[in-house]
Amino acid sequence: MPELGEVLFFAKRWDAGVRERIQHVALHPEKRIFRECDTTELQRALTDSKLRERLVHGKQMAFRADNGWLGIHLGMTGKLRCEPRKYEPAKHDHMVLYTARRALVFEDFRLFGRVRFHPGQEPPEWWAKQPPMPTDAAFTRERFSDILQRRGKAPIKAVLLLQAYFPGIGNWMADEVLWRARIRPDRLAGELSRRKEGELYAKVREVCADAMRLMGGEGLDELPGNHNDLVPESWLFRHRWREGGTCPETGVQLRREKIGGRTTCWSPKWQR
């Protein structure tokens, strides 16, 4: 589920517990999400300390704590929730941080998510060394062009999914970007005209900014239960999931095909 804006959406659900003392950490240490994590160290370090800051970069999130860094990636089916203090963890709730007032829950039934812990004040390499976000000033037109040329033989859809270059963009966001730029997802990255490339660059930045703003619940006092409801009908997002959906621009039935190894949805005639 979680791409850029959704990651922010879920991260914010833990905000209520930030700056509250953690009394107890419950977790399932044998689960795959802890494959890069010393769970004994995590439990010892977080118990009786506080999360100080919630950070999001692409699909990665980090919670800076008093004496370490808690890193979370939601994978395919990960979610963060906030529950009452007496919450009993359900089957797929693999990590729960209990404070005096609430339970901060990480659930992930498919276990593609990942929890990391790095002791100390200094940010770990996995947090500090990340590629610039498409919305950053460092994400220049030149950088974008270089990426497309280097990956020129791959379909543009596949290139947009590379986290080393486009942190936060996932399957539906790549489709949204290409739909707005009116580019077919199977076009080769190296074969776009200079003009088309410029349009795509602008749409990449636009969709990332919109997703953060809308799904992050900017301006709302409270997040709704579902981030999908925050997205307007004018987005491809609201139409791409089921077979038989139609293009919000042309009304024509959307096509679904596997491109770059992923289910891809696009609008024939509109995208060329």
Place this chain on the structure above:
DNA sequence: TCTCGTGTTTCTTG
């Protein structure tokens, strides 16, 4: 019973 999947890593091939 069988296929599919909103993600990432690792393997294989060229």
Place this chain on the structure above:
DNA sequence: TCAAGAAACACGAG
């Protein structure tokens, strides 16, 4: 060494 595609991971939904 690099790029591209496929497989693997785990498990519920349809």
